[in-house]
Amino acid sequence: MHLPTVVVQLRKIAGRDAVLDRPEDLMLYEYDAGVRKCTPAAVVFPQNTDHVAEIMKLAGSAGFPVVARGAGTGLSGGAIAPKGGIVLAFARMNHILEVDAENMRAVVQPGVVNQQLSDNVAHLGLYFAPDPSSQKACTIGGNVAENSGGPHTLAYGVTVNHVTGLTVVLPSGEIVRFGGKAAENNGFDLTGFCVGSEGTVGIATEITVRLLRRPERVATLLGIFETVDDGARTVSAITAAGITPAALEMLDGWTLRAVEAACHAGYPLDAGAVLLIELEGLAEQVEEQAEAVRQVCFQQKAREVRRARDENERELLWKGRKNAFAALGRLAPSYYSQDGVVPRTKIPTVLQFIEGVAKKYGLRIGNIFHAGDGNLHPLILFDPRDPEQLEMVQAAGTEILECCVSMGGSITGEHGVGLEKRNLMPLLFTNDDLDVMLSLRNAFNAAGVLNPGKLFPTTRMCRETSGPSTNPLLMAEGM
Amino acid sequence: MSATAVSFDLVRELRGICGDEYVRERPGGGVYVSPASTEEVTAILALANQHRLAVGPVGGSTERNAAELHVDILLHVNRLTQIDHYDHADLTVGVGAGTTISQLNAMVGADNLMFAGDPSIPERCTVGELLATAGHGPLRHGYGAVRDYCIGVHFVTGDGRRAKGGGRVVKNVAGYDLMKLLIGSYGTLAVITCASFKLFPAPRQTRTFLAEFVSAEEAVAFRDRVVRSPLSPMCLELVSPVARKIMRPERADDAWLICVRGAGSDAVLSRYQKELSSAITRELEGDEERRMWRALQDFPQRRDRADDDMAWDTNHRLSITVPPHDAIRVIETLQGVASTDEVEVGMTGRIGVGHIQALVWDRKPGASDALRVVVDALRGNLDESITMKVDGAANPWPIAPANLASMRAVKQALDPNNVLRGRDIF
Numbered sequence: 001m002h003l004p005t006v007v008v009q010l011r012k013i014a015g016r017d018a019v020l021d022r023p024e025d026l027m028l029y030e031y032d033a034g035v036r037k038c039t040p041a042a043v044v045f046p047q048n049t050d051h052v053a054e055i056m057k058l059a060g061s062a063g064f065p066v067v068a069r070g071a072g073t074g075l076s077g078g079a080i081a082p083k084g085g086i087v088l089a090f091a092r093m094n095h096i097l098e099v100d101a102e103n104m105r106a107v108v109q110p111g112v113v114n115q116q117l118s119d120n121v122a123h124l125g126l127y128f129a130p131d132p133s134s135q136k137a138c139t140i141g142g143n144v145a146e147n148s149g150g151p152h153t154l155a156y157g158v159t160v161n162h163v164t165g166l167t168v169v170l171p172s173g174e175i176v177r178f179g180g181k182a183a184e185n186n187g188f189d190l191t192g193f194c195v196g197s198e199g200t201v202g203i204a205t206e207i208t209v210r211l212l213r214r215p216e217r218v219a220t221l222l223g224i225f226e227t228v229d230d231g232a233r234t235v236s237a238i239t240a241a242g243i244t245p246a247a248l249e250m251l252d253g254w255t256l257r258a259v260e261a262a263c264h265a266g267y268p269l270d271a272g273a274v275l276l277i278e279l280e281g282l283a284e285q286v287e288e289q290a291e292a293v294r295q296v297c298f299q300q301k302a303r304e305v306r307r308a309r310d311e312n313e314r315e316l317l318w319k320g321r322k323n324a325f326a327a328l329g330r331l332a333p334s335y336y337s338q339d340g341v342v343p344r345t346k347i348p349t350v351l352q353f354i355e356g357v358a359k360k361y362g363l364r365i366g367n368i369f370h371a372g373d374g375n376l377h378p379l380i381l382f383d384p385r386d387p388e389q390l391e392m393v394q395a396a397g398t399e400i401l402e403c404c405v406s407m408g409g410s411i412t413g414e415h416g417v418g419l420e421k422r423n424l425m426p427l428l429f430t431n432d433d434l435d436v437m438l439s440l441r442n443a444f445n446a447a448g449v450l451n452p453g454k455l456f457p458t459t460r461m462c463r464e465t466s467g468p469s470t471n472p473l474l475m476a477e478g479m
Numbered sequence: 480m481s482a483t484a485v486s487f488d489l490v491r492e493l494r495g496i497c498g499d500e501y502v503r504e505r506p507g508g509g510v511y512v513s514p515a516s517t518e519e520v521t522a523i524l525a526l527a528n529q530h531r532l533a534v535g536p537v538g539g540s541t542e543r544n545a546a547e548l549h550v551d552i553l554l555h556v557n558r559l560t561q562i563d564h565y566d567h568a569d570l571t572v573g574v575g576a577g578t579t580i581s582q583l584n585a586m587v588g589a590d591n592l593m594f595a596g597d598p599s600i601p602e603r604c605t606v607g608e609l610l611a612t613a614g615h616g617p618l619r620h621g622y623g624a625v626r627d628y629c630i631g632v633h634f635v636t637g638d639g640r641r642a643k644g645g646g647r648v649v650k651n652v653a654g655y656d657l658m659k660l661l662i663g664s665y666g667t668l669a670v671i672t673c674a675s676f677k678l679f680p681a682p683r684q685t686r687t688f689l690a691e692f693v694s695a696e697e698a699v700a701f702r703d704r705v706v707r708s709p710l711s712p713m714c715l716e717l718v719s720p721v722a723r724k725i726m727r728p729e730r731a732d733d734a735w736l737i738c739v740r741g742a743g744s745d746a747v748l749s750r751y752q753k754e755l756s757s758a759i760t761r762e763l764e765g766d767e768e769r770r771m772w773r774a775l776q777d778f779p780q781r782r783d784r785a786d787d788d789m790a791w792d793t794n795h796r797l798s799i800t801v802p803p804h805d806a807i808r809v810i811e812t813l814q815g816v817a818s819t820d821e822v823e824v825g826m827t828g829r830i831g832v833g834h835i836q837a838l839v840w841d842r843k844p845g846a847s848d849a850l851r852v853v854v855d856a857l858r859g860n861l862d863e864s865i866t867m868k869v870d871g872a873a874n875p876w877p878i879a880p881a882n883l884a885s886m887r888a889v890k891q892a893l894d895p896n897n898v899l900r901g902r903d904i905f
Contacts, residue, residue: 157627
């Protein structure tokens with residue numbers, strides 16, 4: 001089927017004003033928050049699950065790939081269409097369908113903005129725990145696809161720990177229901193399997209999430225250190241003291257100065273690093289932990305430990321953290337964000353390695369990251385108009401992720417693999433591992449209609465033997 | 480091939496893989512094997528695929544129900560006890576699937592850490608079966624389910640592929656979350672050989688607050704009060720009068736019990752006292768507290784006759800989970816069934832998360848199908864949001880999962896010859 005015919009059919013399904021196919025409109029959907037660009041053939045805005053099912057049937061019969069998209073805030077290229085096709089944009093499926101306060105659940109459409117849900121249930125003393133830095137814009141559908149995290153992952157877990165049920169449209173157009181409001185599944189945990197599958201298994205059109213109760217007290221501390229090393233060692237020392245903060249974030253000196261200039265969060269301009277430490281829970285417990293954390297910080301050579309005196313001060317400190325990526329945008333036309341993970345005791349070593357990579361390539365790399373769970377976000381500044389710079393930046397990023405993996409870590413903690421890191425998957429997984437994952441993808445999406453070109457590598461790398469794969473499944477993927 | 484059709488040649492081949500002493504013929508037919516490595520598991524599954532033999536993976540506790548598994552090869556993971564990694568400062572550990580929960584806790588406890596899985600009889604229960612059955616105990620309330628703290632898994636698929644998912648760091652979204660798929664799949668997709676977990680700091684001090692109520696309704700109302708309070712207890716457990724009789728027959732009475740276990744300093748525990756106030760009838764600490772929680776932990780696996788009137792031989796272990804607010808309907812339904820002359824039900828459970836653990840048995844053995852009576856009553860009174868598992872049954876899901884077609888697709892992807900426990904479920 002040709003594109004014009006498909007567009008006519010899409011309009012019949014979703015409405016005349018629910019389809020974009022003009023180049024100037026499609027340009028808005030050719031990128032996400034990563035560094036790649038791919039233009040889709042058409043964009044459609046479904047309004048309900050039946051629309052999505054009909055669109056999937058049409059795409060399957062017409063041979064067009066389908067890429068689901070929330071707000072396009074992802075950093076791994078998950079929501080862009082490298083093979084053209086139809087972008088399924090969920091901007092109009094943005095309703096909170098049910099708030100069940102008694103069971104501490106909400107049922108939402110995928111286009112609901114993360115922060116919107118927490119705002120909506122705040123009067124009940126409840127909130128949705130996953131809090132990516134982009135939570136004012138990113139959607140819960142996107143959070144589900146990428147299994148997104150955020151600063152408070154440390155205590156509360158990532159998205160999968162807060163999703164109990166999904167309504168999913170399979171590539172065939174069949175509508176299936178996985179899980180529900182209960183905390184366990186009847187049969188396999190297909191809900192858990194779908195979360196983080198990066199839109200390659202099915203498309204979630206209704207999401208049942210767990211809500212948490214707001215803590216009685218929150219203490220937000222800012223530990224100020226002369227050196228990055230002192231700050232990094234404090235991270236492990238806090239854990240060793242038996243304390244699990246709700247969040248434990250780190251900014252290096254260079255980054256915090258850039259952030260302070262943009263956000264005026266109150267960060268000290270002359271520090272080597274700061275730790276943003278949040279403790280939540282019962283008042284008595286929080287006060288005890290706050291004192292214990294202060295002592296640990298001073299034992300690790302903290303120059304000063306400040307505590308937010310009220311909600312305004314707390315919000316200001318978090319504003320600096322959550323807007324940090326944007327703040328660095330003032331210093332260079334673009335940045336390349338990595339998402340490596342290491343065991344938290346390896347943070348000092350990997351930060352030194354990153355410093356060496358910056359020197360080697362002559363690049364500026366800022367570090368602002370979820371230190372408590374070892375999830376690093378080195379931000380490499382560059383000018384995308386210079387192809388040589390882009391190449392160098394990607395090489396530097398790869399070296400950093402290789403280092404993370406060599407320390408027992410991972411290439412992604414919360415951003416997903418997508419296009420960006422698909423060729424780094426062999427650093428972590430053997431051919432057999434990937435073969436098993438691919439056979440599971442093919443159990444639902446054998447024709448590769450859903451989000452093709454994502455998650456699975458297109459090249460063979462590093463430890464793998466050279467030459468083409470002899471595995472038919474991998475060969476089918478061009479591996 | 481039936482469970483009695485394992486040939487002498489096959490036994491010899493299995494002995495070639497695992498060694499003579501780790502392959503035994505089972506009295507009822509079939510073979511018991513105990514591989515020592517992932518390579519041996521892979522070879523056994525290759526052989527099973529070649530000869531279309533049914534394989535049932537078991538650990539120390541599920542082995543007790545081996546007679547229920549209609550398999551040719553009973554694959555025991557008890558020799559897979561290697562320590563893959565133990566990074567105590569990072570609060571992570573990776574161990575072989577045959578490691579028992581007690582062994583794991585002894586290792587990490589030396590560093591003041593805690594593994595949050597607390598299934599029944601931890602001296603027998605292995606890591607592999609905890610994962611395969613998605614098992615849990617009272618710590619489920621405060622620390623989440625094993626799906627929440629399992630960070631990596633190594634396994635051999637039904638068709639004999641060695642693979643892994645996840646890794647050994649606490650945050651990792653690279654690739655499909657294969658842990659979720661295997662946890663609670665009852666060994667139908669793959670044999671888990673090794674798994675990695677997040678650990679937690681062991682609490683330095685705990686205290687348990689007991690509150691007694693004349694009715695389940697009052698007990699559940701108290702549950703609501705605790706859940707809505709600022710407290711965040713480690714455990715929040717319901718115990719029915721019949722369950723109390725089973726656990727401590729000499730001290731049983733007719734009251735429903737809610738057990739709240741708090742952890743923290745004296746100031747924190749004083750706050751528990753204040754919040755729970757007049758509802759508390761007793762507080763437990765030290766050995767007495769530990770004994771009570773151990774009894775609750777082991778409740779589903781009680782096999783001893785606690786009372787002459789109880790017909791234990793036929794008890795069924797039913798694990799029910801519903802949205803928390805529906806828990807009272809589960810309890811009332813089970814009470815309704817138990818009000819007849821035929822069936823008796825004892826209940827405990829992680830009531831804060833909507834879980835009820837029911838022991839169900841016929842008052843007069845053979846007089847009725849107690850399990851079927853209970854399952855039918857629950858299906859009749861609750862909607863599709865109810866989830867049920869029967870521990871130790873050939874088919875753990877007494878209600879066919881609504882997404883059986885998707886489950887079959889997954890099964891076909893990992894075990895196309897239906898080698899792993901296939902006959903009873905798929």
